[in-house]
Amino acid sequence: MKKSIAILSFVALVVVAYSCKKNGSTPAKTAYLDLPATPYPYFDSFNVNMNRMATLGRVLFYDGHLSLNNTISCASCHKQALGFADNAALSAGFEGKLTKRNTPTIADVRMKQTFFWDGRENNIENLTIRPITSHVEMGISDPTTLPQKLAALPYYSSLFADAFGDGEITTERISTAVAAFMNAISSGQSRLDMFQSGNTGALTAQELQGKSLFDTKYDCGSCHNGGGVIVFGGYGGGRGSIFLDIGLENTYNDKGHGVITGRAADNGTFTVPNLHNVALTAPYMHDGRYKTLSEVIDHYSHGIIKTPNLDPILTDGAGHARRMNITDEEKQAIIAFLNSLTDHHLITDPKFSNPFKSR
Ligand code: HEC
């Protein structure tokens, strides 16, 4: 009798273990995390390994244990509802200290070749360790201690095993997985995207007027349009460089790309930001100086300063700062156009959302 109960419970255990393995989840994982049995199709439904990798990356992205005092995750500053940016001029890190610059969106990073406002990184996988070790952002000064810290949590060994074939946790694997998740976050379902893929009815008359002002009359697109196709950041359009000075301040409180190259001609130049979801990513510019899109347009309209490295397109030809004198009606049209760049799908898609169960 006793023996048959033992055999029965053994069989039951095997069945439980097997069914957990089959759908890639373990009791430890499901206790903390709300993950689908079959990984979300981050890349496509056949690319199961990459999808598992991105699933692990999602958990890491939302996990406060990646910071020294377990309070700050990547998502504390890169918030899905805000187009993966932050709504503060400068963001607060693990000890409440503020970042030096405004938090940019991380959507569409896979389209970029250099990262950060000043371009100091060009490898997305190397980049991941930077916020973790930053003494302002997450504070884990020695990243080699992180694998051990994560191994002590009940949910990671099976997630790493799903993604890499075995449960070993290394800093390289952490970076690879977070990069996979970030590479999956791309905006392609805004109304401008629909319009550009052939749905001519996707934009209203006012938005079309704004698009024309943006592309043609005020040359915004000569910096902001990547390859003339769509408004991605980090291209600089036809400007030759992707780091440009738009005449914000003469003193260059922040030398931007000049800090990296040491060249005076690069002082005050910053990467051209991604305008996808720009309506959600306020405040604006590398230092978050403008609270609204209206203030941004006012800058281009009549606020440009003749700085030493001001981009020629923002001068009047005689060496002075250009005065666009954008009318109120035009301003409303440009703002309407910028609003058509919001991808509502991206900001509500469960596969990019916080996977931790609230407890
Ligand atoms: C305390 C706020 C904060 C946290 C936490 C944070 N970031 Fe950031 N992130 C920023 C700021 C600020 C910048 C811009 C820094 C700069 O350009 O000098 C940035 C820039 C980036 C960029 C570059 C985007 C681009 O277009 O160039 C990526 C990618 C990124 N962060 C990913 C991450 C990841 C991954 C994590 C978690 C491991 C993370 N961040 C945690 C604030 C934060």
Ligand code: HEC
């Ligand atoms: C000479 C190139 C250039 C031109 C022309 C230009 N921009 Fe920009 N734009 C930039 C750069 C570079 C930044 C970032 C500057 C910084 O933060 O120091 C920027 C920032 C912005 C931002 C803030 C984005 C954010 O996330 O912070 C908006 C919005 C914007 N531009 C819209 C426009 C509009 C509208 C026009 C036309 C009226 C225009 N731009 C013309 C290069 C340009």
